[in-house]
Amino acid sequence: MKSPVSGVSFFDGRVFSTWTVLLIRIQNTNLKNQQNSNFIQSLLLITATGFSFTGCTTNTIDDVVMPVEETANLVTYQDVQFIFENTCTRCHANPPQNGAPMSLVNFAEARDAIRNRGLLDRVSREEGASGLMPLGGPRMPQATIDLLFEWNEDGLLEN
Ligand code: HEC
Numbered sequence: 001m002k003s004p005v006s007g008v009s010f011f012d013g014r015v016f017s018t019w020t021v022l023l024i025r026i027q028n029t030n031l032k033n034q035q036n037s038n039f040i041q042s043l044l045l046i047t048a049t050g051f052s053f054t055g056c057t058t059n060t061i062d063d064v065v066m067p068v069e070e071t072a073n074l075v076t077y078q079d080v081q082f083i084f085e086n087t088c089t090r091c092h093a094n095p096p097q098n099g100a101p102m103s104l105v106n107f108a109e110a111r112d113a114i115r116n117r118g119l120l121d122r123v124s125r126e127e128g129a130s131g132l133m134p135l136g137g138p139r140m141p142q143a144t145i146d147l148l149f150e151w152n153e154d155g156l157l158e159n
Helices: 015-029 034-071 077-087 107-116 119-123 142-153
Strands: none
Touching (some): 077 107, 107 119, 107 142
């Protein structure tokens, strides 16, 4: 009998689909041989089971990876740097101008001012209150102030 699998590679990158097609052809060829047919049906079942496991594994990886990416969305210095550049560095420059006691031109200086110089208190005082920053007002929009608080709550990360 001529073999139906001759000349076909099982390792050409499409092993499962090639395997399935060939198994069906073998089964048709051997319809009269009941013992051989049972053996082929077992192989078909094993192949189908392999597909099932592959599908489950792929879905599980998708389900696990996506939430991890969403929770990594922290506020960092990259998100608040524009606030210092737009509103503070005209006085808190390097060197400081207009009587300001320190510069706020980089990550370490901004972080230090939150930790040790009461920055969050200064920017959140009432409009017109003594010591409000930026000095002389106007008070920044609440959403901008909130962003500085979120940076602090998220750990004062640089990136
Ligand atoms: C017009 C100039 C000017 C601007 C703009 C300005 N500051 Fe100031 N800042 C000062 C001066 C002058 C002082 C010192 C007097 C004082 O403590 O109130 C000061 C003090 C501070 C202090 C207290 C420092 C300490 O060690 O006591 C902080 C914190 C501060 N500024 C943060 C900011 C932030 C944040 C911004 C931008 C949102 C800003 N400032 C904008 C002039 C300014």
